[in-house]
Amino acid sequence: MANQAPTLPLLTxxxxxxxxxxxxxxxxPLTRQRSYGNVPQPHAILYYSQRTSKGGLLIAEATGVSDTAQGYPDTPGIWTKEQVEAWKPIVNAVHAKGGIFFCQIWHVGRVSNSGFDGxxxxxxxxxxxxxxxxxxxNDRTDQYGGSLENRCRFALDIVEAVVNEIGADKVGIRLSPFADYMESGDSNPKELGLYLVNSLNKYGILYCHMVEPRMKTVGEKIECPHGLVPMRKAFNGTFIAAGGFDREDGNNAVAEGRADLIAFGRWFLANPDLPKRFELNAPLNKYNRDTFYISDPVLGYTDYPFLDSTA
Structure with a gap:
């Protein structure tokens, strides 16, 4: 009897x-700008359910918790009853396939986790x-500016508020200390990241989701191997790494203990059956950047083919 191939670290x-x-x-979490009028739409039911596998974790696109939280057109909200009701069939579709669904929120406010897992x-x-x-x-001169402790105070205040609202076991946070998006860089990102994860340990949150330093800005990938390792070692909960991973990188990161879970964006966007393709080492659909943020409910959204339909 032939020896069975070892299970990929990503698939354990x-x-x-x-x-x-x-x-x-x-x-x-991937902003797709297809929630017309900030209300999640029925086509999102198919989009998220396509990418759901039994026991798989999905993080929803950034979702506003107030009408002042929106920075881009047609991104979803969760601050009105209409929006909450519109999310329910989407969440139900993910749960029906055995998936676990977290809602990413832009900033704290009237948070509703009804129908979401966290x-x-x-x-x-x-x-x-x-x-x-x-x-x-940050050029503030009050208690929210200046020192490292003061600059982190706002983030930790929000974490504390959300933990008090729904419980630490349902809360995660996404951080990018090394990134320079929209000219928001830091002079000592490693110190910032370590201070944050050590502070987060006090709240006992479920996970920390951090972006690799090699993803400095949108589309810019630089070599900075294992930059998250100190943060991963310091954090007590589940550590999710993101930022330019492919099948090989992700497997190595898990195998070497540099992350517990790996978040995939563009490749999961273009390959709704990504875990299956990783298992079989099958070719991946190429993603089309031109359709990332258009408003079409199908094109570049739910029309990427599954492996069995391309065989």
Missing amino acids: PYKMGKFDLSHRVVLA VEIHGAHGYLIDQFLKDQV
Whole structure:
């Protein structure tokens, strides 16, 4: 009898708090700008369910918690009853296939987790929280500016508020200390990242989702191997790494203990059955950047083919 091929590290099970994951391939939060009028639409039911596998973790696109939180057109919200009701069939479709679904929120407010399994706080990529964290952009002179402790205070206040609202076991955060999106850089990103994860340990949150330093700005990839290792070692909960990973990089990161889970964005966008393709080492659909942010409910959204339909 032939020896069975070893299981890929990315496809081994993992227990994240109370959640039993069947593999370590995570759908990264991806803004798609197809929630017309800030209301999630029925076509999102198909989009998310296509990318759901039993025991797989999905993180929803950035979702506003107030009408002042929106920075881009047609991004979803969750601050009105209409928006909450519109999310329910999407969440139900993910749950029907055995998936685990977290909602990424832009900043704290009237957070509703009904129908979602948890919340990811968006503290990355030059948006509101990141603007407080980075010394290149934070020029405040009050208790939220100046020292490292003061610059991190706003982020930790938000974490504390969300934890108090829904419980630490349902809370994650996304951070990009090394990134320079929208000129929001920091003079000592390693120190910033370490201070944040050590501070987050006090709240006992479920996971920290951090972007590799090699992803410095949109589309710019630089060589900076293993830059997240100190943060990964310092954080007590589940550590999710993102930023330019492919099948080989992701497997190595998990095998070497540099991350528990790996978030994939563009490749998961273009390959709804990405875990299956990784398992078979099958060719991947190429993604089309021109359709990332258009408003079409199908083109570049739900029309990427599955492996069995391309065979």
